[in-house]
Amino acid sequence: MEQLNLLSSLETHHELLKSYEKELIELENKLKIRDLEKRIMAIEEKLEKAKIKRDEIRKSLKSRNNILVEYNYRIEEIEKTLYNGQTTDIKQLEYLSREKDRLKEILSNKETETLTLMDEMEFLEKEILEIEDFLQKYKEMIIKQKRKYKILEQKLKEKIEDEKKEILSIEDNINKALLEKYYAIRNSKGSGISVPQNGVCNRCYMIVPMILLDRLNKGEVVFCENCGRILCKETQI
Numbered sequence: 001m002e003q004l005n006l007l008s009s010l011e012t013h014h015e016l017l018k019s020y021e022k023e024l025i026e027l028e029n030k031l032k033i034r035d036l037e038k039r040i041m042a043i044e045e046k047l048e049k050a051k052i053k054r055d056e057i058r059k060s061l062k063s064r065n066n067i068l069v070e071y072n073y074r075i076e077e078i079e080k081t082l083y084n085g086q087t088t089d090i091k092q093l094e095y096l097s098r099e100k101d102r103l104k105e106i107l108s109n110k111e112t113e114t115l116t117l118m119d120e121m122e123f124l125e126k127e128i129l130e131i132e133d134f135l136q137k138y139k140e141m142i143i144k145q146k147r148k149y150k151i152l153e154q155k156l157k158e159k160i161e162d163e164k165k166e167i168l169s170i171e172d173n174i175n176k177a178l179l180e181k182y183y184a185i186r187n188s189k190g191s192g193i194s195v196p197q198n199g200v201c202n203r204c205y206m207i208v209p210m211i212l213l214d215r216l217n218k219g220e221v222v223f224c225e226n227c228g229r230i231l232c233k234e235t236q237i
């Protein structure tokens with residue numbers, strides 16, 4: 001009887017150990033740490049692209065400014081020639097006037113393009129700040145989740161260690177041959193014990209003959225004739 005009680009207890013602790021180990025494996029998924037990390041990577045990629053685009057526009061704006069300065073200078077030079085009175089050739093003056101209008105039109109188009117780029121740049125700067133802010137919050141969240149993970153992981157590891165110690169201590173008190181038999185059944189079937197209910201094995205659901213139940217009630221070690229598990233009385237679980 002004592003031996004069967006110990007086997008029942010052993011089975012209970014094995015089940016607990018299994019559930020804690022499963023919990024430990026599932027813990028990271030439950031806290032969605034990997035999902036958060038993936039999301040962070042995607043956000044960082046988006047941020048990087050926005051920064052590259054912003055730098056390109058910045059560079060383009062710089063060279064465009066030089067061009068605008070250049071056009072303004074050329075227009076001023078033409079205007080000087082037009083209005084200083086030194087040139088009297090009508091054709092020359094007409095040509096310079098047309099040239100001035102042409103340059104002014106180009107300048108105006110280039111200024112419009114520059115303004116569009118500046119708008120785009122402003123939008124990107126705003127977007128970059130927003131992404132950085134969002135990223136910061138996400139990173140804080142993942143730090144919190146990792147901290148939570150560490151605490152839960154530690155607790156589970158302690159529980160696992162306790163169960164392992166308990167199992168070893170129970171094993172020490174069980175007859176070696178019976179223990180070997182128990183593990184052989186458990187390893188092949190996932191559980192080593194069955195508790196017949198209303199005369200039926202609660203693992204394989206086959207009827208357990210009365211004669212076996214009687215022997216079980218007398219404290220003998222008996223096995224289910226169908227699945228081979230060690231039979232225990234309900235009170236032993």
Ligand SMILES: [Zn+2]
Pocket residue numbers: 194201202203204205206224225226227228229
């Ligand atoms: Zn059975």
